[in-house]
Amino acid sequence: xxxxxxxxxxxxxxxxxxxxxxxxxxxxxxxxxxxxxxxxxxxxxxxxxxxxxxxxxxxxxxxxxxxxxxxxxxxxxxxxxxxxxxxxxxxxxxxxxxxxxxxxxxxxxxxxxxxxxxxxxxxxxxxxxxxxxxxxxxxxxxxxxxxxxxxxxxxxxxxxxxxxxxxxxxxxxxxxxxxxxxxxxxxxxxxxxxxxxxxxxxxxxxxxxxxxxxxxxxxxxxxxxxxxxxxxxxxx
Amino acid sequence: xxxxxxxxxxxxxxxxxxxxxxxxxxxxxxxxxxxxxxxxxxxxxxxxxxxxxxxxxxxxxxxxxxxxxxxxxxxxxxxxxxxxxxxxxxxxxxxxxxxxxxxxxxxxxxxxxxxxxxxxxxxxxxxxxxxxxxxxxxxxxxxxxxxxxxxxxxxxxxxxxxxxxxxxxxxxxxxxxxxxxxxxxxxxxxxxxxxxxxxxxxxxxxxxxxxxxxxxxxxxxxxxxxxxxxxxxxxxxxxxxxxxxxxxxxxxxxxxxxxxxxxxxxxxxxxxxxxxxxxxxxxxx
Numbered sequence: 001x002x003x004x005x006x007x008x009x010x011x012x013x014x015x016x017x018x019x020x021x022x023x024x025x026x027x028x029x030x031x032x033x034x035x036x037x038x039x040x041x042x043x044x045x046x047x048x049x050x051x052x053x054x055x056x057x058x059x060x061x062x063x064x065x066x067x068x069x070x071x072x073x074x075x076x077x078x079x080x081x082x083x084x085x086x087x088x089x090x091x092x093x094x095x096x097x098x099x100x101x102x103x104x105x106x107x108x109x110x111x112x113x114x115x116x117x118x119x120x121x122x123x124x125x126x127x128x129x130x131x132x133x134x135x136x137x138x139x140x141x142x143x144x145x146x147x148x149x150x151x152x153x154x155x156x157x158x159x160x161x162x163x164x165x166x167x168x169x170x171x172x173x174x175x176x177x178x179x180x181x182x183x184x185x186x187x188x189x190x191x192x193x194x195x196x197x198x199x200x201x202x203x204x205x206x207x208x209x210x211x212x213x214x215x216x217x218x219x220x221x222x223x224x225x226x227x228x229x230x231x232x233x234x235x236x
Numbered sequence: 237x238x239x240x241x242x243x244x245x246x247x248x249x250x251x252x253x254x255x256x257x258x259x260x261x262x263x264x265x266x267x268x269x270x271x272x273x274x275x276x277x278x279x280x281x282x283x284x285x286x287x288x289x290x291x292x293x294x295x296x297x298x299x300x301x302x303x304x305x306x307x308x309x310x311x312x313x314x315x316x317x318x319x320x321x322x323x324x325x326x327x328x329x330x331x332x333x334x335x336x337x338x339x340x341x342x343x344x345x346x347x348x349x350x351x352x353x354x355x356x357x358x359x360x361x362x363x364x365x366x367x368x369x370x371x372x373x374x375x376x377x378x379x380x381x382x383x384x385x386x387x388x389x390x391x392x393x394x395x396x397x398x399x400x401x402x403x404x405x406x407x408x409x410x411x412x413x414x415x416x417x418x419x420x421x422x423x424x425x426x427x428x429x430x431x432x433x434x435x436x437x438x439x440x441x442x443x444x445x446x447x448x449x450x451x452x453x454x455x456x457x458x459x460x461x462x463x464x465x466x467x468x469x470x471x472x473x474x475x476x477x478x479x480x481x482x483x484x485x486x487x488x489x490x491x492x493x494x495x496x497x498x499x500x501x502x503x504x505x506x507x508x509x510x511x512x513x514x515x516x517x518x519x520x521x
Contacts, residue, residue, distance in 0.1 A: 052410060074418035088411035090404050101404050104397070105416035153416065 001028040002064070003157045003188050004049070004080070009058035011048045015164075018044045021058065021213040026157060026190045031183045032064065033191045033199045036209035042192045043085055045209075046161050051075055060200070073227050077105045079156030085165060087146040091135030095126055098145055100154025111154055119148040122178065140171035147178065157188040164195050176194050200224045239368040244486040246371055250379035252482020254440045256475040257382040258455055259462035260389065261433030265472040266463070268406040268426040271320065272328065274335040277343035277456030279431050283308070283438025291357050293382070297443050298377055304439045305385075309425075310430025316427040324423060346449035376418040377426065378440040385436065386475055393471070402426055410489045434459075459500065461505045467515025477516070 004026040012018040018041045026032040034042050047053045049060055051072040060068045062080055090098050090138065099119065103112040120127040123144045129137065134145055143163055150158055164172040172195065180202050184187060193199040200206055203220040208229065216223065224231050258280055265273045283304055290300040319338055323330040361373035392399040404412040405422045413419045441447070441455065462481050466473025484504070485497055508515070 022473075043420060050414065052413070071418075072413045073416045073418045076414060082414055084411060084414060086415075088408050090407045090411065091409060093400075093403065101400065101412070101415045101417075104401065108416070 002026070003028050003062070004051065004190065004236050005061040006045070007059045007061070009045065009048060009060065010056045010058075011044065012051060012056065013044075013053070017056070018212050019042040022209070022212070024207050024212055024214065026188060027205070028188050029186050030204040031139060031179070031189045031191060031202060033193060033203035033206040034194055035196045035199060035206060035211055037194065040083055040209045041212040043161055044212075046082060046159055046177055046190075046192060049159065050080065076153060077107060079107070079154065080159070081150050081153040081155035081157070082159040083146045083150040083161065083163065087139075087142045089134040089142050089145050089149070091133065093134055094131050094132055095137070095145055096130045097196050098149050099126075099152050102149035103154075105153060108152060108154045112152070115152050116191065122151075123148055124179070140174070143167060143171075143175060144178075147175075151182075155187070157190060158182070158188045159192075162194065163191075164193065164198075172198070196229070197224075200229075240490060241487070243369045243371070244490055245483055246369070247375060247412075248483035248486030249479055250371070250375040250482070251486065252479040253382040253386075253475070254437055254444075254478075255455065255458050255462060255482055256478020257385060257440070258353055258434050258437035259459040259466070259474040259476075259478055260386065260471045261430040262436070262456075262459045263390075263463050263466070263468055263471055264433070265427055265430035266468045267470075268402055269320075269324065269331075269423055270328070271324075271331040271335065271427075272403040273427075273430065274332060275315075275338035275342065276430075276455075276459055277436050277452030277454075278339040278346075278355070279308070279434040279452070280313075280438035280441070280455045281346065281447065281449050281452030282342060283464075284436030284442035284451065285346070285355070285449070286435060287439035288355050288443045291359065297357060297359060297439055298381060300380060301385075301436055301439065305436050306433045308435035309428035311435075312428030312431030313424045315431065316424040320427065321424070343449055350449055352448045352450055354446040354448050357442050359443055366521070372444070374443045378444060382437070382438060385433070386471070389433075389471060398425070402490055411504070414453075454498070457501060463502045463515075464508050465516055473515055 002025050006022055006024050008023055009019050010017065010021055022045055036042055048055050051070060055068050057217050059066055062078060067075055070196040090101060099116060103109050103115065125141060126144060126148055129141065134142065137145060147163065163175050167175065178196050179191065183202065191199060191203065200220040200223055206218065206220050207214050208216040208223065262273055262276050265271055286304050286307060287297040287300060287503060290303065291297050313380050315338060319334045323334060359374065361377060363373050364371045364376060401412065401417045404415065404417060405419050409419050456482060462474055464475035465480055466477030469493055488500060489497065
């Protein structure tokens with residue numbers, strides 16, 4: 001079953017077109033990855049999917065239903081959840097308050113206690129720092145909190161925008177292990193990453209973006225073996 | 237002589253709490269919406285007249301506070317959708333001009349209806365005397381009402397789901413929207429609460445001093461000074477700033493003419509901006 005689909009999506013900022021007809025699909029229970037270098041429109045695509053920026057042309061479908069013009073908060077209410085680039089935790093709120101904000105929607109509020117137990121299980125360090133202000137956490141902890149907060153929203157699909165950005169290699173590995181764990185739990189995810197090797201290794205299906213278009217697609221394995229990808233992104 | 241000083245300081249504290257209340261409204265609007273509300277003074281004056289007419293209809297202005305507050309929320313939300321919603325993402329100059337035009341509109345209309353002759357609420361609630369010190373009851377009640385409203389605002393912001401959403405929006409609007417918060421509704425509500433605080437402060441001031449439709453400007457200036465003192469965006473800072481300003485204002489007028497008060501206030505404003513622009517207490521909601 002396809003959870004999220006974009007059809008010939010076009011959008012941009014002001015006069016500048018960034019996406020030139022992007023079509024992707026994310027299937028239920030799978031980890032779908034979008035890779036590509038800086039400035040090819042990956043984050044713009046996610047912002048359009050979440051409704052943070054308006055779509056110029058094309059459609060966005062969620063479980064087959066058109067949501068192209070729906071406001072962001074209504075998409076979240078439906079279960080379309082994004083962990084934004086740069087974490088965006090609420091710095092003056094405690095870790096617990098941040099997690100409560102994740103469970104803001106009615107749908108998520110009902111399962112708040114269960115989800116809280118689940119994310120504290122996943123990130124024991126957050127439980128230790130429960131009453132600490134989020135702004136005082138380290139970069140890695142803030143990323144964990146951002147993911148945990150996303151999970152609190154009870155996502156039908158969790159969209160992760162560059163979760164390893166600015167993290168040390170060790171923390172990057174930790175984040176990827178978490179993503180792998182969530183995938184094994186059966187969570188549907190859409191991952192955007194610059195860390196091509198690690199992402200391809202754990203994804204079911206992947207898209208390669210360049211200049212606002214999808215250049216290649218295939219299973220993680222296929223792409224990893226592809227000569228073009230190896231040259232362009234893996235440096236081997 | 238000592239009695240006069242103590243008297244001035246107590247009066248300063250009580251008035252400072254009321255000034256602080258108006259400033260909290262300004263600070264909340266800035267903190268959540270990043271809008272500098274130049275219509276704050278006009279709404280303070282509108283609160284004064286609302287209290288006046290409620291009193292004329294026989295309602296005690298203090299019992300009228302909930303009505304004035306509710307009216308402020310409704311008016312504020314309406315003004316948000318008419319004048320601010322479409323330009324909320326535009327550069328600050330747009331919202332500055334928009335709130336300024338709201339101010340011109342209210343003051344123009346108010347001048348037409350009520351002219352600029354002074355009004356006063358003739359209410360007597362006695363006074364408290366300790367030794368040679370006499371404090372007017374109206375000031376005491378105004379101070380107490382301000383404290384109660386500030387506490388209620390804190391409970392709202394830190395203990396309720398909607399209040400936490402207000403804080404979330406003030407910290408990061410995109411992230412708040414990504415939590416499923418209808419941020420438009422939160423922005424409208426925040427402006428409503430800010431206006432309600434301005435109108436309530438106006439109503440309380442009206443029980444102490446005479447006023448005209450133009451009186452709001454003076455208190456708007458005080459609100460700006462207080463916010464800068466306490467750090468824009470920090471409600472507690474605004475209250476402390478209010479106390480400082482109230483005391484300074486009442487004590488210096490023992491020595492110098494009242495006409496110089498705005499000059500002193502502006503001097504404080506400039507001095508704080510030069511020395512510690514983030515405010516004496518920093519700034520966060």
